[in-house]
Amino acid sequence: MGLRVHEIFRSIQGESTRAGWPCVFVRLTGCNLRCTYCDTRYAYDRGEDMAVEDILERIAAWNCNLVEITGGEPLIQEETPVLAARLLERGKTVLLETNGSRNIGEVDERCVRIVDFKCPSSGESSANDYGNLERLSPRDEVKLVVADRSDYEFARDLYHRIRRRGVTSPVHFSPVFGILAPSRLAGWILSDGLQVRLNLQLHKFIWDPDARGV
Ligand SMILES: C[S@@+](CC[C@H](N)C(=O)[O-])C[C@H]1O[C@@H](n2cnc3c(N)ncnc32)[C@H](O)[C@@H]1O
Ligand SMILES: Nc1nc2[nH]cc(C(=O)O)c2c(=O)[nH]1
Ligand code: SF4
Ligand SMILES: [Mg+2]
Numbered sequence: 001m002g003l004r005v006h007e008i009f010r011s012i013q014g015e016s017t018r019a020g021w022p023c024v025f026v027r028l029t030g031c032n033l034r035c036t037y038c039d040t041r042y043a044y045d046r047g048e049d050m051a052v053e054d055i056l057e058r059i060a061a062w063n064c065n066l067v068e069i070t071g072g073e074p075l076i077q078e079e080t081p082v083l084a085a086r087l088l089e090r091g092k093t094v095l096l097e098t099n100g101s102r103n104i105g106e107v108d109e110r111c112v113r114i115v116d117f118k119c120p121s122s123g124e125s126s127a128n129d130y131g132n133l134e135r136l137s138p139r140d141e142v143k144l145v146v147a148d149r150s151d152y153e154f155a156r157d158l159y160h161r162i163r164r165r166g167v168t169s170p171v172h173f174s175p176v177f178g179i180l181a182p183s184r185l186a187g188w189i190l191s192d193g194l195q196v197r198l199n200l201q202l203h204k205f206i207w208d209p210d211a212r213g214v
Contacts, residue, residue: 003079004029005055006047006072009213010062014203016095016114016141017170023095024064026055028071028080033099035122037147037176042212043072052083056090068095075102084111101127105135116143117158119151121176133165140169143199147176152188159196172199177209 006029013023027040029047050058059067067087074080075098087094088110096107100117101124107113115132118124122145136142142162144155152173159171173196175185186198207214 002051006043023066031073033124070097121147174199
């Protein structure tokens with residue numbers, strides 16, 4: 001069995017509450033969605049089939065406590081929860097970046113599940129599994145990627161819904177890179193007094209925004 005892996009690399013974590021920390025990334029191949037703004041289309045195909053043990057060995061080459069499983073969409077591969085569990089067993093802090101369309105309950109709760117529910121301009125918001133709202137633990141995080149004002153209003157409604165349910169997970173609002181100016185999103189957040197975190201993709205400021213493997 002194993003997993004189809006597009007790339008494994010070490011970089012600076014560019015997003016989430018762990019932004020700024022060195023992090024090893026396992027980018028899995030394939031995605032069930034086609035977001036209009038996707039910056040990782042190159043991971044829709046190709047890659048190498050690897051056994052979980054081989055992936056663990058590659059990760060161990062770096063002395064790094066933080067590991068993120070991303071893609072593509074990690075939860076379309078059956079063995080992703082096994083990889084997360086094995087990394088947790090090794091004492092790693094494990095982040096899993098997922099598009100919100102699959103059941104996050106398949107993945108160990110000790111893993112930080114970063115759930116990116118899709119806003120309308122992605123073209124994929126009908127894929128959101130809102131059952132995941134019930135499955136979020138305080139350790140998990142929600143990320144909402146915003147391209148324009150109507151996405152913002154959708155994200156704001158979802159944020160209020162999350163808090164009304166008593167879910168305390170951090171919520172990030174992230175502008176689509178090169179499409180929505182961070183200052184506009186910042187202005188909307190501040191004028192509505194939302195307690196959300198403005199998430200900028202740090203790696204796109206450190207390196208060329210089109211660079212792979214960073
Ligand atoms: C490439 S996806 C992989 C994980 C999963 N498929 C998902 O969508 O969450 C990683 C993150 O990058 C975000 N992303 C993709 N393209 C982006 C862009 N052009 N600007 C800002 N964020 C983007 C996605 O919304 C997601 O939060
Ligand atoms: N540096 C860096 N940080 C990231 N955080 C989430 C990423 C992703 O593509 O899921 C990502 C990425 O692609 N690069
Ligand atoms: S779900 Fe993630 S990887 Fe898939 S198309 Fe959307 S942003 Fe890209
Ligand atoms: Mg990325």
